[in-house]
Amino acid sequence: MKYxxxxxxxxxxxxxxxxxxxxxxxxxxxxxxxxxxxAFIFGAIVTAILRxxxxxxxxxxxxxxxxxxxxxxxxxxxxYANIGVSETMPISTGLQLIGVPLVGVLIxxxxxxxxxxxxxxxxxxxxxxxxxxxxxxxxxxxxxxxKNQVSTLIILVFTTLGYISSSxxxxxxxxxxxxxxxxxxxxxxxxxxIYLICTKQIKVLKEKxxxxxxxxxxxxxxxxxxxxxxxxxxxxxxxxVMSQLCVVISTIGGMIFLGERKxxxxxxxxxxxxxxxxAGAILTSIF
Numbered sequence: 001m002k003y004x005x006x007x008x009x010x011x012x013x014x015x016x017x018x019x020x021x022x023x024x025x026x027x028x029x030x031x032x033x034x035x036x037x038x039a040f041i042f043g044a045i046v047t048a049i050l051r052x053x054x055x056x057x058x059x060x061x062x063x064x065x066x067x068x069x070x071x072x073x074x075x076x077x078x079x080y081a082n083i084g085v086s087e088t089m090p091i092s093t094g095l096q097l098i099g100v101p102l103v104g105v106l107i108x109x110x111x112x113x114x115x116x117x118x119x120x121x122x123x124x125x126x127x128x129x130x131x132x133x134x135x136x137x138x139x140x141x142x143x144x145x146x147k148n149q150v151s152t153l154i155i156l157v158f159t160t161l162g163y164i165s166s167s168x169x170x171x172x173x174x175x176x177x178x179x180x181x182x183x184x185x186x187x188x189x190x191x192x193x194i195y196l197i198c199t200k201q202i203k204v205l206k207e208k209x210x211x212x213x214x215x216x217x218x219x220x221x222x223x224x225x226x227x228x229x230x231x232x233x234x235x236x237x238x239x240x241v242m243s244q245l246c247v248v249i250s251t252i253g254g255m256i257f258l259g260e261r262k263x264x265x266x267x268x269x270x271x272x273x274x275x276x277x278x279a280g281a282i283l284t285s286i287f
Contacts (some may be wrong), residue, residue, distance in 0.1 A: 002234055003234075005226045006238070006241065007231075007235060007240070007245075008223055008226035009223040009224070009226050009227040009243035009246070010223075010244070010245035010249065010278060011223070011249060012260025013223045013246035013249075014245070014246035014247070014248065014250045015219050015222065015249060015253065016216050016219050016220045017250045017254070018253045018254070018257055019213075019215050019219055020213060020216045021254075023209055023213050023216075023259060024208075026210075026212070026213060027204065027209070028077035029069045029107070029201045029204040029207075029210075029211040030204055030212075031077050031194060031201070032073060032074055032077060033205065034209070034211060034212065034213020034214050034217055035073065035213070035217040035220055036070065036188040036192045036217060037189075037217055038215060038216060038220065039184075039212070040188065041218065041220060042185075042217070042221035042225075043178075043225070044182065044185075045184045046181070046182075046225065047178055047179070050178050052176035052179045053095030053176055053178065054179060054181070055175045057075045058175035058179060058180060059172065059183040059186075060102050060175070060183070060279055061169060061183070062170075062171070062173060062181070062182075062183025063183045063184065063187030064169065065134045065165070065183075065184050066185060067187040067188065067191035068163075068165045068166040068169075068265040069163065069166035069184065069187075070162070070192055070195065070268040071166075071209075072092075072159050072162035073163075074159065075156050075160060075162070076088060076092055076156070076159070078156070079091075079155075079156045079256045082092070082152040083149050083152050088156065089131070089134070089247065090132055091132045091156055091157070091160075092163070093247055094131050095157065095160040095163075096167065096240070097127045097131070098124065099123055099163075099164035100237070100240040100241075101237045101238060101284065103164065103168040103236060104171070104235060104236035104237040105237070107168070108172075110237045111237060111258075114137055114209070114228075119283050119284070120283070120284050122239065123241070123280040123281065126279050126280030126283060127244065127277055129276050130247075130272075130274065130275070130276030130277035130279075130280055131247060132271070132273070133276060134216065134273035134277075136266070136269040145215065148165030158268045166233075167183075167231075168234035168236055169234070170227075170228045170231045170232070170234070171231050177225065177227070177229040177232060181225045184224070184228075192250075207245075218258070226287055227239060230242075237284060238284070241281050241282055242285060244277070244281070245278065247277055249279055251270060251273075251274065
């Protein structure tokens with residue numbers, strides 16, 4: 001069963017951008033509200049059904065992880081709006097692929113053997129090169145507001161630290177995966193409310209687009225709960241790196257379902273990038 005949990009996050013997180021993109025005229029505020037509401041609804045339902053044991057310390061740390069996830073997700077939505085998905089995803093994914101495995105190695109003692117470290121770092125290099133290749137597919141387009149590029153990249157770099165922390169915290173928690181996930185969703189809601197208050201965007205709670213994004217949050221939630229269980233069963237490095245295969249699904253899904261067109265060179269770059277991503281994931285997971 002633990003190997004099934006390895007692939008569910010990749011599928012869910014790969015499909016999530018397609019669900020979000022399907023909601024026309026939604027702002028980043030609508031997107032983060034809908035995503036968080038969907039996650040909370042799923043977490044509450046699963047908790048009510050399974051009634052897991054409750055541990056206050058675990059729940060509080062899980063809330064912190066959820067709040068940090070919100071920071072990372074808002075940064076990613078800002079990136080989509082300002083510089084486009086093709087620039088945002090490689091940077092965000094690349095930083096996470098560096099940060100999360102390093103946390104696993106330095107803090108949790110994973111990749112203990114020299115052979116594991118060698119192939120692990122080779123895998124990370126392949127993954128990073130792979131996402132760079134996928135970013136080359138839209139080169140030369142007028143995607144995004146280029147005037148905001150530098151400031152957006154700075155925001156993206158710092159907010160990605162939220163993703164890295166959120167992905168790593170579950171490894172240190174020993175409680176029920178369901179309890180951890182519910183705690184995360186509560187932390188997400190608190191963080192989103194603070195974000196809306198600080199940006200004076202409480203009004204989005206009345207907008208229909210916020211609730212139309214809820215299905216994307218449900219898809220995210222299934223993936224996130226599976227990720228928590230996978231971290232506990234398979235370790236941070238293996239669970240996280242395999243989850244990043246979502247880049248493959250979102251890239252192919254964007255071309256098929258969202259009608260994204262590329263030049264012949266763009267398709268070649270995409271194919272090379274996806275092959276490197278899969279190869280990198282295999283290298284980091286076989287030892």
